[in-house]
Amino acid sequence: MYLSKLKKSLSSRFGFFLLLVFLFWLKTIAVYLIDFQLGVTGIYQYAVLLINPIATTVLFFGCALYIKRTTPAYLTLFLIYIANSALLLFNVIYYREFTDFMTINVIFGYSSVSEGLTTSSFALLKPQDIIIFIDIILIILGFATRFIKFDRHPIPTKHAAAITSFALFFLVFNITLGEIGRPQLLTRAFDRNYLVKYLGIDTFTLYDGLKTAKNNQVRNEATSSDLNSILKFTKKHYAKANSSMFGIAKGRNVIVIHLESFEQFLINFRLNGKEVTPFLNSIYNSKSTYSFSNFFNQVGQGKTSDAENMLETSTYGLSQGSLFSSLGTDNTFEGAPAILNQRAGYSSAVFHGNKGSFWNRSNVYKNLGYQNFFDASYFNTNANNLTEYGLKDKLLFHDSVKYLERLQQPFYAKFITVSNHFPYELDSQNTSFKAADTGDTSVDNYFVTAHYLDQAVKEFFDYLKKSGLYDNSMIIIYGDHYGISNSRNLKLASLLGKSSSTWTDNDNLQMQRVPFMIHLPGTQNGGVQTQYGGEIDVLPTLLHLLGISSKRYIQFGTDLFSSEHDQVVAFRNENFTTPKYSVVNGNIYDNSTGLQITHPSASLAAKIKKESAKVNTELTLSDTLNNKNLLRFYVPKGFTPVNPKNYNYKDDFGEISKIQKILGKKSTSLWSKNGNKTTISDYVSDAPELKTTDDNAKNVSSAVASTKNSSSISESSSSSGD
Ligand code: GP9
Ligand code: MN
Numbered sequence: 001m002y003l004s005k006l007k008k009s010l011s012s013r014f015g016f017f018l019l020l021v022f023l024f025w026l027k028t029i030a031v032y033l034i035d036f037q038l039g040v041t042g043i044y045q046y047a048v049l050l051i052n053p054i055a056t057t058v059l060f061f062g063c064a065l066y067i068k069r070t071t072p073a074y075l076t077l078f079l080i081y082i083a084n085s086a087l088l089l090f091n092v093i094y095y096r097e098f099t100d101f102m103t104i105n106v107i108f109g110y111s112s113v114s115e116g117l118t119t120s121s122f123a124l125l126k127p128q129d130i131i132i133f134i135d136i137i138l139i140i141l142g143f144a145t146r147f148i149k150f151d152r153h154p155i156p157t158k159h160a161a162a163i164t165s166f167a168l169f170f171l172v173f174n175i176t177l178g179e180i181g182r183p184q185l186l187t188r189a190f191d192r193n194y195l196v197k198y199l200g201i202d203t204f205t206l207y208d209g210l211k212t213a214k215n216n217q218v219r220n221e222a223t224s225s226d227l228n229s230i231l232k233f234t235k236k237h238y239a240k241a242n243s244s245m246f247g248i249a250k251g252r253n254v255i256v257i258h259l260e261s262f263e264q265f266l267i268n269f270r271l272n273g274k275e276v277t278p279f280l281n282s283i284y285n286s287k288s289t290y291s292f293s294n295f296f297n298q299v300g301q302g303k304t305s306d307a308e309n310m311l312e313t314s315t316y317g318l319s320q321g322s323l324f325s326s327l328g329t330d331n332t333f334e335g336a337p338a339i340l341n342q343r344a345g346y347s348s349a350v351f352h353g354n355k356g357s358f359w360n361r362s363n364v365y366k367n368l369g370y371q372n373f374f375d376a377s378y379f380n381t382n383a384n385n386l387t388e389y390g391l392k393d394k395l396l397f398h399d400s401v402k403y404l405e406r407l408q409q410p411f412y413a414k415f416i417t418v419s420n421h422f423p424y425e426l427d428s429q430n431t432s433f434k435a436a437d438t439g440d441t442s443v444d445n446y447f448v449t450a451h452y453l454d455q456a457v458k459e460f461f462d463y464l465k466k467s468g469l470y471d472n473s474m475i476i477i478y479g480d481h482y483g484i485s486n487s488r489n490l491k492l493a494s495l496l497g498k499s500s501s502t503w504t505d506n507d508n509l510q511m512q513r514v515p516f517m518i519h520l521p522g523t524q525n526g527g528v529q530t531q532y533g534g535e536i537d538v539l540p541t542l543l544h545l546l547g548i549s550s551k552r553y554i555q556f557g558t559d560l561f562s563s564e565h566d567q568v569v570a571f572r573n574e575n576f577t578t579p580k581y582s583v584v585n586g587n588i589y590d591n592s593t594g595l596q597i598t599h600p601s602a603s604l605a606a607k608i609k610k611e612s613a614k615v616n617t618e619l620t621l622s623d624t625l626n627n628k629n630l631l632r633f634y635v636p637k638g639f640t641p642v643n644p645k646n647y648n649y650k651d652d653f654g655e656i657s658k659i660q661k662i663l664g665k666k667s668t669s670l671w672s673k674n675g676n677k678t679t680i681s682d683y684v685s686d687a688p689e690l691k692t693t694d695d696n697a698k699n700v701s702s703a704v705a706s707t708k709n710s711s712s713i714s715e716s717s718s719s720s721g722d
Helices: 002-010 013-034 042-051 054-066 070-098 119-124 127-144 157-181 192-199 201-221 224-237 278-284 303-313 336-344 358-368 393-404 441-467 486-496 505-510 535-545 602-627 652-666 689-693 700-707
Strands: 253-259 289-292 347-352 372-374 411-416 473-479 516-519 527-529 581-584 587-590
Touching: 002 013, 013 042, 013 054, 013 070, 013 127, 042 157, 042 192, 054 070, 054 157, 054 201, 070 119, 070 127, 070 201, 157 192, 157 201, 192 201, 224 602, 253 303, 253 441, 278 289, 278 441, 278 516, 303 336, 303 358, 303 411, 303 535, 336 347, 336 358, 336 411, 336 535, 347 358, 347 393, 358 372, 372 393, 372 652, 393 411, 393 441, 393 652, 393 689, 441 473, 441 486, 473 535, 486 505, 505 581, 505 587, 516 535, 581 602
Parallel strands: 253 411, 253 473, 289 527, 347 372, 347 411
Antiparallel strands: 289 516, 473 516, 581 587
């Protein structure tokens, strides 16, 4: 009875269409759950996941419904089905190798960072993959046995159009659900995993295709002459090095510590009489540190990734979205790791306890010339070790040492912390600081996570000293962007001795200060630097300290120590600040009083107009450079363009160990210098998580083998866009 009913329905065109939609939905969901690690949590995310294949499947398959003639109609539908199934299968295979989804450039072989699918990729096929194509065989059998028959009656165009309309409506509905679950999902595109989780694999591919087409159009039209105005600007803007600072850190290791969401006001701040970050304060106040009190974050929507981009390329992030996510896979960079490697033989590594796909890092880092990227997959990421965005900071530093000690010196190593990230939640086992009491939980707990981060950095410094790395290193510490949003600053105001009732836009701007400290063991000439600057200025400053001229590169920042340093700090929304004035939404504020200047003198108005035009030009030129990918036309003297295919972050422990072996006695890694022994016993941490999994004394390589697992980090339910 049922069978004959089923037979009858499948033998109508619409019934067959529904069957394919259903089967495709089924296998997509199976793949989501079995193969992809999308980090789905909570009923909402599961619900969105369940419906996300529907819109595009109906949309694509529905195209065949417009065809009237029987054979072409069935054939088209079936071919679309096969093509879509193939896309799914290829993504599964690709994901196994790269933990990422195939972009249009990968599919068509234009990707610069990965080979895409090669014949060897198919060795990654697993028996379970049969679910992706077994139905195709069953359908063919269905027709062969005449269980399914061709329906000779075409679908009325009206009906086909209704189905297309439904699909489009559902697509908008799905995108809305995605935006609710993860605000700014499409504009900021944090991670391809998120796009697939909320929008489905086909919508992701469609979205990526549209974006790629748009990018390619801009790029195809670009020529090297587009560089002229940019070069004119950067050449004129270049600030020559301060001779008393040039080369003072030459040959040292560079350790960059990225303090997540850390604002300058925390420095030397006391909450209920207690220092929140006593260790960072001691570094800030030390004579061995060049500490900046007027250093601003300049990020846009790309937050952390924008900070990284500015620091390492001295070009701005984009006006919308994250440069790393939207352009970083294909752009040509002339970034810190490549320059340092080529001009001074530095090795390089990033240590970050989140998934490599977040902010598209695993692709972008290759273009930056990073030799190693130790992401979450290199660490023990059991639930107890994690905060919302990855490995807890104390563990990140501690667990990185087994890799750090094997890097050839000098190295350029960046540590990206995560514990001090909105919404500032931390296990009770890790909290040793009393929260504030402003009534806003995230503001209150900000001090707790900042304190934890401070302790983590201290433990790491202690290790650096004990292991001997310290004396031969320059340690750069910076906060990437604000931690408390403008709206929440009103809650913070009273703790800063201000009142929320008189809080202004300018106060919000002033809160964009973040720490920037250059700690140079051995020097006594440091101290607080009051010149104005921002993240864009870091790379030329760093290069000059290392004795490398930055003149030949296209960089928008200027050396903070130079007498010609440009003290106009541009923000992504075209607000800006200078030592005397700040301009917020077109209004001028006097920095000394904090008050708005409603009637500026003619000369002040002219000055501000000029600065404002410069800010606008600078941001526009940086955008042109990146959107058009113009660095591909510009090869500075002695610079070898980075070939991202030289890098593969699958087994970086194996690689750095191999290099040590090959170099033998010439190896300059700490491990080699320590008589081929680990220095991990120099690391003292009070992290309770290490009590059970502490591998201090254990054989390091076995520890590495056991910790090289895949991470189980789920997406934070909160928005990173706070
Ligand atoms: C994620 C971390 C946070 O890996 O760097 O990024 P954010 O949300 O601050 O941009
Ligand atoms: Mn950040």
